[in-house]
Amino acid sequence: MAGIAMKYRSVFDIIGPVMIGPSSSHTAGAARIGRMARRLFGRVPHKAQIEFCGSFAKTYQGHGTDVAIVGGLMGFDTHDPRIKDALKISEDIGLAISITTVDLPEEHPNTAWIRLEDEAGAMRVKGISVGGGKIAMLEADEFQMNLSGDAWTAFVFHKDQFGLIASVASVLADRRINIARMEMSRKAKGQEALLIIETDEEISASAGSQIAGIADVAHVRILPPL
Amino acid sequence: MQFSTIEELVQLAEAQGQAIADIMIEEEALATGVPKEKIISKMFQHLDTMEKAVQRGLTEEIRSRSGLTGGDARKLEGYLRQGSTLSGQRVLQAVSRAIATNEVNAAMGTIVATPTAGASGVIPGCLFGLAGELGVDRDVMVRFLFTSGAIGYVIANRSFISGAAGGCQAEVGSASAMAAGAIVEMAGGTPRQSAHAVAIALKNTLGLVCDPVAGLVEVPCVMRNAMGASNAIVSADLALAGIESIIPADEVIGAMYRVGQAMPGTLKETALGGLAATPTGERHRQRLFGSSHERAEEKGGIQDE
Numbered sequence: 001m002a003g004i005a006m007k008y009r010s011v012f013d014i015i016g017p018v019m020i021g022p023s024s025s026h027t028a029g030a031a032r033i034g035r036m037a038r039r040l041f042g043r044v045p046h047k048a049q050i051e052f053c054g055s056f057a058k059t060y061q062g063h064g065t066d067v068a069i070v071g072g073l074m075g076f077d078t079h080d081p082r083i084k085d086a087l088k089i090s091e092d093i094g095l096a097i098s099i100t101t102v103d104l105p106e107e108h109p110n111t112a113w114i115r116l117e118d119e120a121g122a123m124r125v126k127g128i129s130v131g132g133g134k135i136a137m138l139e140a141d142e143f144q145m146n147l148s149g150d151a152w153t154a155f156v157f158h159k160d161q162f163g164l165i166a167s168v169a170s171v172l173a174d175r176r177i178n179i180a181r182m183e184m185s186r187k188a189k190g191q192e193a194l195l196i197i198e199t200d201e202e203i204s205a206s207a208g209s210q211i212a213g214i215a216d217v218a219h220v221r222i223l224p225p226l
Numbered sequence: 227m228q229f230s231t232i233e234e235l236v237q238l239a240e241a242q243g244q245a246i247a248d249i250m251i252e253e254e255a256l257a258t259g260v261p262k263e264k265i266i267s268k269m270f271q272h273l274d275t276m277e278k279a280v281q282r283g284l285t286e287e288i289r290s291r292s293g294l295t296g297g298d299a300r301k302l303e304g305y306l307r308q309g310s311t312l313s314g315q316r317v318l319q320a321v322s323r324a325i326a327t328n329e330v331n332a333a334m335g336t337i338v339a340t341p342t343a344g345a346s347g348v349i350p351g352c353l354f355g356l357a358g359e360l361g362v363d364r365d366v367m368v369r370f371l372f373t374s375g376a377i378g379y380v381i382a383n384r385s386f387i388s389g390a391a392g393g394c395q396a397e398v399g400s401a402s403a404m405a406a407g408a409i410v411e412m413a414g415g416t417p418r419q420s421a422h423a424v425a426i427a428l429k430n431t432l433g434l435v436c437d438p439v440a441g442l443v444e445v446p447c448v449m450r451n452a453m454g455a456s457n458a459i460v461s462a463d464l465a466l467a468g469i470e471s472i473i474p475a476d477e478v479i480g481a482m483y484r485v486g487q488a489m490p491g492t493l494k495e496t497a498l499g500g501l502a503a504t505p506t507g508e509r510h511r512q513r514l515f516g517s518s519h520e521r522a523e524e525k526g527g528i529q530d531e
Contacts, residue, residue: 010254011372013382014404015272015341019336019337019338023343025342055495058515131387133339
């Protein structure tokens with residue numbers, strides 16, 4: 001192991017994923033970005049505005065990146081055969097899609113910006129496809145993140161205050177849930193903040209409500225691995 | 227995992243008197259905490275998915291969305307049935323199954339990325355092309371996938387497996403090396419011989435450019451999967467004959483990494499060089515996507531990772 005970071009950790013990162021072709025980064029990755037966006041939004045949106053940048057913008061039609069990302073927005077997995085008909089299905093369920101391309105050379109070459117909306121609200125997220133079907137979500141509603149979706153994840157929206165991380169961590173520790181990775185993002189000191197915790201074990205709904213009960217926590221969302 | 231090089235993998239197998247497949251299953255269980263039975267049963271499912279893709283490609287009318295590819299696996303099967311071929315039954319059966327899988331991939335069918343979607347034909351092609359001939363059962367076929375995976379795990383972590391990162395040597399080349407090592411094991415060779423097959427197969431693909439016409443994973447990818455499968459079988463035969471690679475597998479993997487880094491961006495899945503930049507390649511791009519005035523700006527090269 002000396003000196004190199006192992007990017008791929010499982011035999012199934014190499015033999016897998018099972019997916020709808022033709023491109024693990026343009027199709028499977030896009031489906032996972034869409035799926036993650038919908039999960040972050042928390043409900044089926046009525047409207048989705050998708051902006052493709054870089055290689056996504058240049059080749060999305062041929063690679064089916066458009067249908068894959070829309071399939072993902074409807075919750076389809078990388079291997080769901082409905083992906084092929086995703087644009088038609090989205091029409092049928094009343095999900096309005098717009099797809100545009102933008103030239104943002106500073107972005108990763110496989111970047112998608114997605115704005116999701118329904119009558120209760122809107123959210124704008126940014127995801128990138130990093131190869132072999134692996135993705136990272138980099139932003140949601142101006143909160144910065146670097147989220148792979150590979151683990152159980154808790155999103156703790158709160159007011160930026162001292163001691164909050166310790167309180168959340170102790171709830172998890174009491175339940176023997178090991179924290180694998182943690183990141184923190186805030187809009188300004190003392191303002192709205194987001195704590196993202198990835199864990200090795202499942203985070204139960206009751207752990208989620210206990211965390212939600214902590215003072216200064218606005219709300220909590222728990223997501224299983226993608 | 228207790229191995230990060232091919233040499234460590236071979237030494238583990240030799241020290242424990244086990245096949246590479248066994249080492250991979252044990253290491254996966256240790257690294258992920260998932261019980262062995264569950265790991266093995268997931269691989270059985272992957273095997274089923276691969277088999278379905280092969281069957282579709284050999285029996286159905288496959289056509290990609292762009293219309294550039296489809297139907298060649300069936301054409302080759304017809305040619306094979308005539309009984310008179312130059313490469314022989316075993317090689318061409320593997321090749322036709324590799325093409326079948328990759329045609330299904332290009333047509334947005336269901337495949338298993340091995341290690342990527344663009345190179346998804348090589349490993350199932352070799353596996354399903356040879357399994358019947360060698361008379362192996364499904365347990366052995368699943369073990370083939372674990373052995374391929376162990377080799378791919380080393381290559382992916384020490385070099386790269388995507389065409390955008392390292393050219394087609396990283397994609398079809400890696401798949402070819404993974405298959406070569408696994409074929410040796412399936413045919414009764416030693417872990418050391420598998421390592422030589424990996425080295426030989428990978429050496430033969432160094433510098434291979436990733437130049438998808440119109441940016442699509444179809445041309446030349448489908449045919450390169452065919453080439454990758456035949457390269458894997460020949461490399462496995464060389465190793466089984468006792469031929470050794472003068473350059474050890476890990477050094478070849480290191481060489482592949484440096485070659486990939488030295489390759490210009492135009493040759494790494496940007497559709498700006500190689501076959502993509504030929505007059506015919508350019509014509510297909512224009513037919514499918516129209517002209518693009520932004521192309522000149524991209525000459526620096528887009529990279530995936």
